[in-house]
Amino acid sequence: MKYTPIEINKRTRTIKGKKYVYYEARCTVQLAKESYRENGSGKTRQTAKDALLKKLDAEEKKNIISVPVKSETLSDAIDHFLKYKLSEGWAESTYSRNQRTRENQIETYSIGMKHPLEVTHNDILEYLEQLRSYKYSKSTLDKAYSLLQLYFNYVYQDNRMQNPCYGMKIGYAPKLEEDQVLTSEEVARVFKACDKLGGNTDIIKFAFMTYERPGEVSTLKFSDWSRQTKTVKINRTYTEDAEGKKIVSAEGKTKTKTSTRTIKLSEMANDLLIKRYNQRWQTLGKRPGSSYIWTQKKDSGKPIDYNTLRRLFNKVLEVAEVEKHITLHGLRHSGITFYGKDRDQFLTISKNAGHSRPSITEDIYSHVLDEHKDAAVKSADNLNKIF
Template identity: 25%
Template sequence: MSSVAKRPNGRWRARYRDADGVEHARHFLTRAAARRWLDETTADRLTGRYVHPRAGRITLADYYARFAARQLWQPTTRRAVDHALATCPLGGTELSRLTRADVESWAKAMADAGLAASTVRARVAALRAVLAGAVRDRLIVDNPCAGVRLPRVAARTREAVLPTPEDVERLIAVAERRLAVAIALAAHAGLRLGEIRGLQVGDLDLLAGRLTVRRQVRATAGGGWEATAPKYGSVRTITLPAHLTDRLRRATSSRSPGAWVVGGRDGRPVHPTTLARRWSAAKAAAGLHPGLRLHDLRHFYASFLLAQGVDVLRVQRALGHARASTTLDVYGHVLDHRGHVTDERDPEMVPSFVSGDATGGLQ
């Protein structure tokens, strides 16, 4: 039930009762304004956009505590959003009073304080995600972060540093034993560093020449580590070239299924700084470009597959990307370097799903 009536003081009173029978009223200078408010409220109730007038009286900080408690976030995501909201000066503001101007002022203050554009964008994105939850919870009608202009992140250009197959073989030859296995897994199976650290002997099926990526290991605060699902949930099975199967067989002989393929001396996953230190030494010993990263061996792997004519969807699955567009965005440019990967080579270097088994490489 709703109505518009003129008050003795000449103002117009619009009122309605909600589903609980509670009356809500506002006063306006004109009848048209009062009627428009009622019509908009009625439309919101019919379309599911209705928000109770008192719903947004909870502060941002209090709402975030409730919102965060029910999110299925990775620990690193939780820490990042916690930090973003902790630095936000709007925590004591009620949700219903938050405006786009408030968010714009915060973004401007961060930029003026010298924070990187990427940091400003990440923190505002965290607030936007929280307030999107408030919209879904019917606490506010619209997200005040919508339409906020943020500083641009300058495009970072990095010349691709792609090793040749001969470079990779030299690296493996001069590397410490555990690093040699890590190099082979990155260059010939496309594993990320976290996936290499998370690979266990039980993930290998060397009789079939396959490995399954089931987890990654990441560093945590205080120097610890945690095992989580692979990035983007990209659990996948990869068929291995024969030479990599042989290397893994030698490296894991007589070891238990729960042992780390590339483990530390204390029985834990190898520490990334240990690999980094030995990687630098191996590059120097092999006489390679100092800017070459271990992660660039994924570029090597991807460029090799693309140059051999493997379709983008299968390369996406091999690399564990969430979308094929990501594979094109990140690795499409390496086709400009096909000379590094299409020279005559030992057939044993070619993964089985590329040469002779076009259907069996990925599962």
């Protein structure tokens, strides 16, 4: 929103014979085809200016919200919708990921050229079938449909029966398969490989025991950890800038609102941090303070690089002679599956994982957990028993 420089003038007002002094801030808002005056008042110059800026901010958000439906094409509508979600507090990485989906899987297809209010249930079915015919992966289809679903749920929030996505069962979280997670025996070999290789490999053990997302564990600081209460606060992650480059997010900007959380550590996980803390203290000659727990070799002021962590994990798998193709995120899946065998702790595990609802954890992991329901693992500290 464009507006002229703010003018602040002193005013007086007489009410019941008593004179009051106040300040008025004014500016002219310039739109594409018209302009109008806006003002705000207060007891001081600053409060008057703040009142005006608050009005301008509310008006700008109102304009952003109205654009998605007024846009001529679905692609443009989703573009404005994503910008609105970003202004409402979405993480930059979530915004960038959805923008790439819009640009690659919606804008270049006929559905992206339709008016948003003209898109029908059959249009979406035909669009998804078109993506399948081009041999796109299920993950890509899920992302494309999830974006459409997110947008249309917003547009038709007051009339869901007109929502073209209503009643469709596509795009929900896929069930995890057994070959995507580590078995108890493989976990034991991975832990022994970490001990053998040393260095930053203890991050692999910690990530498994806390089943954090790779970006969350990579950007942990010693100030996030409480030695006394044996807890660690997940407060940041790796995100992406406009060019797709990995950067550390701002404080409190995790993947979702429920991703900002405090995790209770097992004795084994807490002891691991104590050991690393003491090692860093000895190296620096002073307390680590708020430095990153796992850092880059060339720059100890920066957290371990995401790609470095991936290569480190692949090296550990090689030494552990694990032949499965387990991704770095698969380490999180393995941790949740391992500890989720104790169904009494399932709700706690779901909260620690940062899922907004236990049903999400159940939908993704129940298939694998049921196949291993006879496994003898009762709590996090029982990890020692598999060695």
